[in-house]
Amino acid sequence: MVHYENRLPPEGINVSRKSAGRIFLKLLAVAVVLVVVLVVVTTVLGSTLAKYVPFRYETQLMDKLELPLRDAGILLDDPTQNVDVTQWLQSLVDELTPLLPVKDDMHFKANFSCREDFNAFATLGGQMVFNRGLLRVMPSENSVAMVVAHEMAHVVHRDPIAGLGGGLASMAALTLVTGINTQSSTVSSLLRGTGALTQRSFSRKMEYAADEAGLSAVAARYGHTNGADMLFRLLSGAMDNDGTSDAVALTRRRLEQFSSTHPLDDSRIAAIETLSSKNGWSMDGKLTPLPFNLRQWMSACD
Amino acid sequence: MNLTLIVLLMLAAGYFIGKRSEKRHYQSIIVREKELSGLPAIASRMPPEDAMYQQHLVQGNIVVASDYFKSFLGELIKLFGGPVVPYEALLDRGRREALLRMKAAALEQQAQFVFNVKFETTTIGEGWLRSVEVLAYGTALSPKGSVNNATLV
Numbered sequence: 314m315v316h317y318e319n320r321l322p323p324e325g326i327n328v329s330r331k332s333a334g335r336i337f338l339k340l341l342a343v344a345v346v347l348v349v350v351l352v353v354v355t356t357v358l359g360s361t362l363a364k365y366v367p368f369r370y371e372t373q374l375m376d377k378l379e380l381p382l383r384d385a386g387i388l389l390d391d392p393t394q395n396v397d398v399t400q401w402l403q404s405l406v407d408e409l410t411p412l413l414p415v416k417d418d419m420h421f422k423a424n425f426s427c428r429e430d431f432n433a434f435a436t437l438g439g440q441m442v443f444n445r446g447l448l449r450v451m452p453s454e455n456s457v458a459m460v461v462a463h464e465m466a467h468v469v470h471r472d473p474i475a476g477l478g479g480g481l482a483s484m485a486a487l488t489l490v491t492g493i494n495t496q497s498s499t500v501s502s503l504l505r506g507t508g509a510l511t512q513r514s515f516s517r518k519m520e521y522a523a524d525e526a527g528l529s530a531v532a533a534r535y536g537h538t539n540g541a542d543m544l545f546r547l548l549s550g551a552m553d554n555d556g557t558s559d560a561v562a563l564t565r566r567r568l569e570q571f572s573s574t575h576p577l578d579d580s581r582i583a584a585i586e587t588l589s590s591k592n593g594w595s596m597d598g599k600l601t602p603l604p605f606n607l608r609q610w611m612s613a614c615d
Numbered sequence: 616m617n618l619t620l621i622v623l624l625m626l627a628a629g630y631f632i633g634k635r636s637e638k639r640h641y642q643s644i645i646v647r648e649k650e651l652s653g654l655p656a657i658a659s660r661m662p663p664e665d666a667m668y669q670q671h672l673v674q675g676n677i678v679v680a681s682d683y684f685k686s687f688l689g690e691l692i693k694l695f696g697g698p699v700v701p702y703e704a705l706l707d708r709g710r711r712e713a714l715l716r717m718k719a720a721a722l723e724q725q726a727q728f729v730f731n732v733k734f735e736t737t738t739i740g741e742g743w744l745r746s747v748e749v750l751a752y753g754t755a756l757s758p759k760g761s762v763n764n765a766t767l768v
Contacts, residue, residue, distance in 0.1 A: 500690035
């Protein structure tokens with residue numbers, strides 16, 4: 314008679330004895346390093362190549378996009394409204410243009426937006442947008458001029474097209490690595506997040522460079538840099554007065570600095586002071602008042 | 616930053632809770648495998664011909680879910696390739712548990728053997744909610760007269 318039995322095999326034959334925790338830490342570290350290297354290389358490459366795109370192509374692209382973006386309410390408000398504010402901003406732009414290292418084919422266009430966010434930005438084709446939320450708290454023309462010069466410096470440095478080129482290149486590279494997932498994958502999200510954080514360090518460098526060029530133009534325009542740091546003082550003050558303790562606020566802001574596209578406001582104020590002192594620009598000087606009717610002009614938004 | 620914190624907490628919870636539950640499951644499996652070792656489960660399709668047996672289809676199945684840590688590590692390994700270590704224990708537990716359940720079903724039929732034993736595996740759910748079902752089935756052979764309504768071999 315045949316004898317049948319199930320002998321119990323030793324444990325662990327079908328399961329690796331490797332520590333899952335150790336494998337996890339090793340692979341995660343390798344993946345993060347690879348993503349950082351990949352993003353750095355592709356961003357540098359993409360942004361460097363993008364800067365070779367002639368400025369006139371940026372302008373042509375924006376000419377095509379302007380109307381759809383206005384219609385969608387994404388980019389700019391109707392330029393036929395708030396004509397006075399727009400003209401005043403454009404006059405500041407025109408005054409500051411010769412004070413920046415502007416290339417011949419470059420031109421700037423100031424736009425006013427009724428949005429209440431404390432924000433201004435420059436985009437492709439020399440288009441710049443200044444929000445009402447920012448202009449309404451600015452105490453002097455000098456402060457506004459610093460913001461305007463800062464955004465113009467972004468255009469002069471070709472930061473919008475460089476950001477677009479670097480962003481597209483790194484996004485394409487990351488998509489190749491992590492794949493296009495229809496299902497949400499935390500690993501992909503985490504690696505993309507690592508890539509985004511790495512890319513933000515490039516933005517912070519661009520911000521410092523724009524601050525420096527903008528400050529130089531403001532110093533040349535007014536003969537001093539008084540009021541130039543007001544934007545950052547306002548931002549910093551708003552952060553400090555939110556009821557949190559100094560230590561908590563500082564820790565939070567250090568974390569925000571790490572994850573932000575912009576440097577800390579305190580660092581930018583310090584940089585402005587250092588630059589002024591290094592270049593012999595006085596930080597005291599008579600502030601130029603804002604146009605008397607500015608608030609009235611901006612009330613057209615209501 | 617909050618998302619990163621949540622992911623880290625989920626990973627830690629998945630690692631420690633998953634490890635504990637895996638350890639307890641293996642302890643239970645090892646004890647029951649010894650208890651049921653007297654009932655052979657055989658892959659062969661040829662049953663013994665020394666006696667008359669009643670035959671029954673018996674099956675045991677289990678659905679095992681992966682924990683957050685295992686799923687995360689599985690995704691990470693997929694980027695580089697190689698053995699998907701975190702799923703090995705998951706499938707091993709699934710197969711052994713399904714076999715034990717099949718044997719328990721066979722014992723209820725007073726079976727002496729289970730022949731033609733096979734495994735089927737199916738994934739259930741999508742993405743991070745994915746689980747694996749393991750089904751073990753075979754033909755239980757019980758001595759003639761021990762169970763009613765069965766076919767004689």
